[in-house]
Amino acid sequence: MSDAVHDVLTAVLVLAGALMCFAAGVGLLRFPDVFSRIHASTKPQIFGLMAITTDVAVNNFNVGTVTLIVAIVLFQALTAPMAAHLVGRAAYGTEHLRPDLLIVDELAGRGAPGSPGAAFVRQPPPD
Amino acid sequence: MMQIVAIIAGLLFALGGLLAVYRIVRGPSVLDRVIASDVLVATVICALGAEMALNRHTDNLPVLLVLALFAVLGSLSVARFLPGRDST
Numbered sequence: 001m002s003d004a005v006h007d008v009l010t011a012v013l014v015l016a017g018a019l020m021c022f023a024a025g026v027g028l029l030r031f032p033d034v035f036s037r038i039h040a041s042t043k044p045q046i047f048g049l050m051a052i053t054t055d056v057a058v059n060n061f062n063v064g065t066v067t068l069i070v071a072i073v074l075f076q077a078l079t080a081p082m083a084a085h086l087v088g089r090a091a092y093g094t095e096h097l098r099p100d101l102l103i104v105d106e107l108a109g110r111g112a113p114g115s116p117g118a119a120f121v122r123q124p125p126p127d
Numbered sequence: 128m129m130q131i132v133a134i135i136a137g138l139l140f141a142l143g144g145l146l147a148v149y150r151i152v153r154g155p156s157v158l159d160r161v162i163a164s165d166v167l168v169a170t171v172i173c174a175l176g177a178e179m180a181l182n183r184h185t186d187n188l189p190v191l192l193v194l195a196l197f198a199v200l201g202s203l204s205v206a207r208f209l210p211g212r213d214s215t
Contacts, residue, residue, distance in 0.1 A: 007128065010180055014136050014177045018136035018173070019139060020173070021140055021144075021166075021169065022139040024143060025145070028146055028163055029146050029150065037150075041165055045166075052172075052176035052177055055176070056180050065185050068188045068192065069188070071192060072192050079196065083165060083199045083202040087161055087206045090158060090209045094209055096158050
């Protein structure tokens, strides 16, 4: 690969990752509730990491680097959605949400035992 | 050209990290703080990787692996053991 193409590829991927991180910061600042902030926060965790690690792999293309980068992306892709899902579930169960911003609430009627949303709601302790 | 790219990328990383810190400090609920700390960890991961890419070495890759593996534990434990209906 020629040197100019190499530099341009490096610059584009680094700037893509940096832009994702900045966009996540702006999203955290501007979005109104927990769910939309989760939406903003998962972008640099996967897409930014993939752009940056692809950049590292392009710059040092050998077996050890590529293997380690595949492991990094794999572990991040396993753990980041799990964390986001748990935070979202906790946000729904403890009512850290704004119901006026929801378009569809498939867990409505969640208080009733046996309803689909019953598992998501932490019941208040018996007095 | 690479120095200009490095400066722009550094500014974007710094701004993203600062906005995440602002949300950690202000954030109306504990879940907002957890999400913002996740964003802060992701920003640190991306900044370490960008430094590797711009300087053409691979010294930070084990750090990235450890962060990708263990950054989940904080938000996982807070989300799991969150007390119900706090207003803070």
